[in-house]
Amino acid sequence: MKRTLAYYAVALKDDLEEYCKDVLKEHGITRSQLYYLLHIVQNPGCSPGQAAQALHADAGHTTRTIDKLVAAGCVRRHRDKEDRRTVALYSTEKGQALYDRVKSLFCAWDEERMQTLTQEEQEVLMRVLEKVMQTHPGFEPISICLLYTSPSPRDSTSS
Numbered sequence: 001m002k003r004t005l006a007y008y009a010v011a012l013k014d015d016l017e018e019y020c021k022d023v024l025k026e027h028g029i030t031r032s033q034l035y036y037l038l039h040i041v042q043n044p045g046c047s048p049g050q051a052a053q054a055l056h057a058d059a060g061h062t063t064r065t066i067d068k069l070v071a072a073g074c075v076r077r078h079r080d081k082e083d084r085r086t087v088a089l090y091s092t093e094k095g096q097a098l099y100d101r102v103k104s105l106f107c108a109w110d111e112e113r114m115q116t117l118t119q120e121e122q123e124v125l126m127r128v129l130e131k132v133m134q135t136h137p138g139f140e141p142i143s144i145c146l147l148y149t150s151p152s153p154r155d156s157t158s159s
Helices: 005-027 031-042 048-054 059-071 093-114 119-133
Strands: 075-079 087-091
Touching: 005 031, 005 093, 031 048, 031 059, 031 075, 031 087, 031 093, 048 059, 048 087, 059 075, 087 093
Parallel strands: none
Antiparallel strands: 075 087
């Protein structure tokens, strides 16, 4: 039976989530909450509406998720003094530390999964995946890991 792109996309997503589950459990947050935290760290001062739009989620789910991140001490809300309806979201030190830890995990996962490929194969794979993503205009996945620019992923450094 021929395997599809969807099969591989789901398998890789599941593998990445399994790879990170212990760190998330240790910090008491879920995968869904992690994606919100990633967005907030990368877009400090974003509104809940902007986070919902970026993550393709509804307002109710977004509010509940942000409430949980606030309760976990990873995110703080800042209300505008002049317009109390305006809320900006920021990560806390704890949220930033978790982001940094997950970033290193994501990069390590990339390196482990790509280690059997040559540099040329890695570059081809990334070009093909970017081309596939162009068929979904307006969808921008959250980026957390730097692209590899050295001859070998193991030689790259993440920041």
